[in-house]
Amino acid sequence: xxxxxxxIGAHKAGTTSLAAWLQxxxxxxxxxxxxxxxxxxxxxxxxxxxxxxxxxxxxxxxEYEQLFEPGRGRKAIGEVSPQYLPSEHxxxxxAETIPAVRLLAIIRHPVSRAYSQYWMRVRTGSERKPFCEAxxxxxxxxxxxxxxxxxxxxxxxxxxxxxxVILFEELVSQPSEVLLDLCNHLRIQAELAMLxxxxxxxxxxxxxxxxxxxxxxxxxxALLRPFxxxxxxxxxxxxxxxxxxxxxxxxxxxLACGSLFLHDAERTSELLGKDLVSLWxxx
Numbered sequence: 581x582x583x584x585x586x587x588i589g590a591h592k593a594g595t596t597s598l599a600a601w602l603q604x605x606x607x608x609x610x611x612x613x614x615x616x617x618x619x620x621x622x623x624x625x626x627x628x629x630x631x632x633x634x635x636x637x638x639x640x641x642x643e644y645e646q647l648f649e650p651g652r653g654r655k656a657i658g659e660v661s662p663q664y665l666p667s668e669h670x671x672x673x674x675a676e677t678i679p680a681v682r683l684l685a686i687i688r689h690p691v692s693r694a695y696s697q698y699w700m701r702v703r704t705g706s707e708r709k710p711f712c713e714a715x716x717x718x719x720x721x722x723x724x725x726x727x728x729x730x731x732x733x734x735x736x737x738x739x740x741x742x743x744x745v746i747l748f749e750e751l752v753s754q755p756s757e758v759l760l761d762l763c764n765h766l767r768i769q770a771e772l773a774m775l776x777x778x779x780x781x782x783x784x785x786x787x788x789x790x791x792x793x794x795x796x797x798x799x800x801x802a803l804l805r806p807f808x809x810x811x812x813x814x815x816x817x818x819x820x821x822x823x824x825x826x827x828x829x830x831x832x833x834x835l836a837c838g839s840l841f842l843h844d845a846e847r848t849s850e851l852l853g854k855d856l857v858s859l860w861x862x863x
Contacts, residue, residue, distance in 0.1 A: 581648050585658035585682040585766055586674065588734065589665030591724045592696035593688040594748045599660040600778040601759065607768040609651025611659055613637060618644045619670040619677070620663035641677070656766045665730045666723070675737050682765060683738060687848070688748035689860045690725030690841035691834050697721050699826040711829075715837045728847040735851065745852055749859065751777060838862040 587595055587602075602608045618638040622628040628636065638644050651657040664670040665685060674681060687693075694715055701707035701721065707714055715722055734743050744765040751758045756775040763770040842862045849856040857863060 581645055581652060581657070582678050583648055583658045583681065584678070585656055585684065586664065586678075587658065587660040587662075587684040587686070588670075589662035589685060589724075589730075590687055590693065590727065591662045591665075591721075592693050592700070593662075593686045594746075594751055595660050595662050595686055597777050598684070598686060598746075598751075601774070602656075602658070602660075604778075605656075605763075605768060605773050607655040607772060608766070609648065609654040609657045611647040611650070613647060613659075615661045615663065616644065616647060616659045617661045617663050619673040620661065620667045622669055656768050658766075665734075666720075668733065671733050671737055679738075681738070681742070683734060683743045684746065684762070684765070685731060685734070685743065686746045686748055686751065687727050687731075689834075690727075690845065691715070691837045692829060693748075694722055694725045694837070695829045695833075696826075697724065712833055712837055715840060725841055726844045728844050728851060731848065732851055747854075747856075747859070835861075 587598060589595065599610060599614070603610050616638045617636050621636040621639055623639065633639075638647065647659070648657050664674070695711060698707060698711050698714055698721075701714075709717070731743075731745060744762065746758060746762070755777045759773060759775050759777070760770050763773055838860070839862070842857065845856045845860060845862050
């Protein structure tokens with residue numbers, strides 16, 4: 581069977597916390613696999629076919645349908661893959677496979693979102709530049725904070741009725757109101773929902789970047805898994821969990837980098853009918 585809702589992103593904007601909340605609702609089913617990424621996979625591309633299974637674990641429609649079999653009978657059956665929002669071919673493949681699907685997207689202050697992903701990259705050793713310098717690079721991870729084109733693509737493909745855009749800041753500041761609205765969008769009973777948001781996937785700063793690079797790399801984990809029993813792998817995860825929280829983003833850096841996203845925020849504001857520029861204080 582196929583899902584009837586998808587959470588499509590954005591990266592580092594609260595999707596993990598939202599997934600944890602959804603899993604608590606008795607009418608909702610999410611598979612154990614955290615990110616299926618099925619629609620972001622391109623079966624016609626040799627580049628994608630060469631990527632390890634840890635990056636794209638689900639590659640056929642049959643594999644994808646099997647993920648949701650345990651949820652048969654639940655009212656809302658879905659999955660969370662933030663790779664879908666920036667992916668053009670994911671939008672097309674979703675529309676071809678489940679055209680009546682309901683979509684959730686979460687967006688966040690573009691600098692704060694980029695800062696969270698920046699520290700994830702620092703932890704794995706893939707980023708060494710200071711934050712503002714790294715943001716000005718315009719690399720793909722930075723462009724995840726440019727929401728307009730991605731949201732417009734999904735809005736035009738599925739219509740505004742099927743696409744629910746949530747603001748991370750409102751989800752944190754007024755969770756009851758936002759989660760009630762989300763229940764209506766997914767057509768699940770609000771009275772069965774816990775109207776508090778779990779705090780998940782809080783960013784940390786590794787004391788040992790080299791160690792983190794090994795333990796968080798999908799390719800390296802796949803190579804080393806046969807040589808390390810489950811107990812050792814669990815101990816490694818425990819060491820990672822002891823890492824201190826990431827340093828707070830300074831207001832000076834937030835303002836300095838905000839201008840890079842101002843034009844996109846203006847266009848996204850017009851698309852959503854909400855003044856994001858003022859909400860995010862980008863001026």
